[in-house]
Amino acid sequence: MNPSEYEDKYANRLKDYRKEFVGKHKPQIERLRSCLTEDDLKEILPETEDPEIYASLMREVQAAADKNETIAQFEQRVLRLGKKAVEFVRRIPVA
Numbered sequence: 015m016n017p018s019e020y021e022d023k024y025a026n027r028l029k030d031y032r033k034e035f036v037g038k039h040k041p042q043i044e045r046l047r048s049c050l051t052e053d054d055l056k057e058i059l060p061e062t063e064d065p066e067i068y069a070s071l072m073r074e075v076q077a078a079a080d081k082n083e084t085i086a087q088f089e090q091r092v093l094r095l096g097k098k099a100v101e102f103v104r105r106i107p108v109a
Contacts, residue, residue: 028082067098 015023036043074095078088092103 025081029080032080067095067102070095071099071102 071092074088074091078091081087083091092099
């Protein structure tokens with residue numbers, strides 16, 4: 015198996031596991047989501063003056079999570095989005 019086939023195989027397996035998990039725990043996930051108020055959302059969602067940058071970042075975060083990427087791999091994704099995205103990410107507090 016070449017590296018690309020190996021990567022595809024495990025990426026697909028991770029997607030299947032995610033679907034299975036979400037399917038199995040959908041009521042609990044929906045219940046958690048329904049517990050968040052507008053104030054809660056405002057508190058956890060970073061402020062941005064550029065909704066397009068935020069949307070791009072969220073797509074990259076999801077893609078990185080789906081592929082179970084390392085921090086370094088995610089960092090490369092953010093760098094490809096450009097200077098505004100990098101500045102935006104730097105403002106997000108790290109827990």
